[in-house]
Amino acid sequence: MIDRRTLLGLGGAMALARPGIAQSWPDRPIRWIVPFPPGGSTDLWARLVAEPMAADLGQSIVIDNRGGAGGLIGTEAAARATPDGHTMLFTITTHVTSPVVLRRFPYDPVADFAPIGKLGVTPLVLCASPSTQGNTVQDFAAWARGKDLSYASYAPGSSGHAYGQMFSDEARLNMTHVAYRGEGPMLQDMLAGNVACAFHSMAASGGAIRAGRIRPLALSGTLRLPSLPQVPLMRESGFSERFAFAGFIGLLAPARVPQPILDRAVASFRKVMETPATLQRLNEIDTIPQYLGPDAFRADIARALRDWTALATELNLQVTG
Template sequence: MLRRHALGLGASTILATPGLARAQGAAGYPDRPIRFIVPFPAGGGTDTWARIAAEPMQAELGQPIIIDNRGGAGGMVGTEYASKVPPDGYQLLFTITTHIQSPVVMNRFPYDPVADFAPIGRLGTTAVNFVVGPKVPASVTTLAEFVAWSQGREVSIANYAPGSTGHAFGLILARELRLNATQVAYRGEAPMLQDILAGTVDGGFHSMAAAGEMVRARRVRPLACSGAQRSPSLPEVPTLVELGYSRRFIFDGFSGLMAPARTPRPIVERLAAAFRKAAEAPVTHERLLRIDTVPSYLGPDEFGSFVTAKLREWTEIAQELNLRVES
């Protein structure tokens, strides 16, 4: 990573003149549709948050925003692609915490989570819920009952991406509950949820952005949630910490927008202003809270510092818990 940072600094110096030319061409930005690259399939939490942000930004920028779903490798396929597109403000990355998690856990850095991107803003933070589906008997409605039911059998815990919060929490849960568990990785929450509903796997950690409708319809059952506090829409579901499990379950996720590094500053500022207006709108707050996402806007500089801190924190967690997967 240090080498990539050094290369990034050198490239910034070398490209100073072209960068000036791009800045001069930013006066009429935007004059055509903008694309949000979402590194997960449609229908999942990341896709939902991206659309919540994109809708009011379209009106502010005066151009359509197209959602471009590019899932794979725990979000790294779409993110690597986003790191290499022209830095002209027309292809942006809407991402989540896996932005910093997947490279660390897979020990593979096809992109630098910090140096390859210009932060635009953070939309919100969110916890995830451990839910079970029809493969688990309907009589199991608490985590204690799930532990009792799992004794003497192998259980399957799904995750929406290898190296994600859901994957890490699944590993920690299996260790602390002493489960004979198989971890099953997916390319996003939508296909993972489909298999939980189909009874292919027992359960897994889900955001309410993706699983909320299924939870409300009682097609999946939430047994516990991560985070320091109970989910607003699920006050009856205890947190894993209050049940006596690891404080690592307090680690929460983020969602936010980034541009490729070396995007002209005037374009970043134009995008940041539109994003802030969208993120702080009352209707956006209402939509986020409806899916248990805490509205917590951060501007470009603060979001950049936050991502750097989260990368450091996750690296420590991965090393401490030996969280590694084969890429």
Template sequence: MSPVPRRAGLALALAPGLPRPGRGQPGWPSRPIRILVAWPAGGSTDAVMRLLAGPMQAALGQPVVIENRAGASGSIGAAAAAQSAPDGYTVLGDASSQAANPSLLRGLAFDYATAFAPVTQLCVAPALLLVRAEDGPRDLAGLLARLRQGGGTYSSSGIGTAVHLAMAALLRQAGVAATHVPYRGSPQQVQAVLAGEVLTTFCTVPAAAGLVRDGRLRALAVSSARRLAAFPEVPTVAEQGFPGYAVTEWLALFVPAGTPEPAIARLAQAAQVGLADPAVQARLELLGMEAAAAGPAALGAFVAEQRMKLAEVIRAEGIRLE
């Protein structure tokens, strides 16, 4: 994944290539803007979109309304957005499923690659690689050595989730096999490690931070390209012999393909003004995320690269959502 900007000093300059608003859509916006969130109310994606709705509303001068359209790994909300008029008044708030779903799901009524225009990346959510502190390996090399002995298992918060794909990508790059045990959410996947039901897991920071600090879990690595400010002592996977490795959850805004460029530019700048607010950044940190502004061109290139990388892992591992 692309390097994550540091939280301090985040500004609009972090999004090079962002088009400037033009005059191709006079009077826009003149009515409320709807953000379709492809995930359930109360989840991390929903929380970020609601956090940014206020600053975006202030910047755009029109109400910004959040509407949850959850289900089918984000594809229900994406389908609704894809079928909406390309006028800038319907925005899709989505996660890394934008990159994974084309390979995970069959029979979609739309093509992720052509149905949407990128607006801006918002943030990333790195994951910690965890083992039980009491008797787990001391480092990533030790974990992989134990897995090579055979019979190793790992948990995730569900098939095809970012943490599942993070582990699948690591195992593939390391040439190691392990059995995946999916659970119904982050608390359950972490409890499985604590109880000794599985050897390891990649887990989002909020679900694991307290247990790491209490000494019940040991963090062996972080899945992002850079170390986390909250856990500076935990090395990245890439630092430990796997150059180029970086798999995280990420959130971004998209609009239906054909939306006028001036509207896209206004939406991107409104979101990035919100991301530059220190209070917003502090709240994102509590959610285990880091602000990562990027303009439409950069986001489009990033998503295309992620689709290619994840497709390779998903095909090789035979991962499928039915």
């Protein structure tokens, strides 16, 4: 049986698909929901892409930061938005990690969205705060062992949360997890020395790392960063292959957006991702460009959901709240 809300959504999509309506998109400013507060890496990536896309589409793109519940609040709002192409979601791997770990699926990470394009990936850097000691991950672990310390994450159920828990477990540190509503607030507490360590993105924390305000110890993923050639991978430092889990950064629309609108958004996003200025800026903030179109991006999201579900089950990683 089809419920009333589904019928309304289908009716709205059919109306939007009438000749002359979809083709006129966008006819007003576009809203991109970013499910984290301003100042973090997701916010930075969104703004980096939004400016050239707005110029290409001829309408402004307004960033709507809606943090909370590991990204679930903003993501659910995007899933429920009117499918007219004027509300989209710019998000990261928490799109799949948070609902799995929170045991709450207010949206289907795959079926409820129409992928526009994948921007790329970024390794997370295990950083130590100025209140700690040790310039390598082994020295930090030796100093931290037996102390009452905490590690931070930018969202409960995020890959940063999982990496922090894996590091604490594998290094036998028994640290307490402190979750934040975004990377910006987490970074401020790291700089103040209120938490011992955290896995950061270079997009948000690169400036603090280069200034020596926090110390990089090791990297997630499978490739070292050219800007930090001396910093090894976690798996090169004696830790498990679980730290190679790969995520994503990208733009999605609500499901049922008319295809002509999606096609234009996809073309604009691809155009921006092929621009040398965009690629240069991403490399400057240590983000690895890895463009994928809609079908390949959907498959990548489904792959990340499968991989993360297996990892979270192995870790017995569950978040309450």
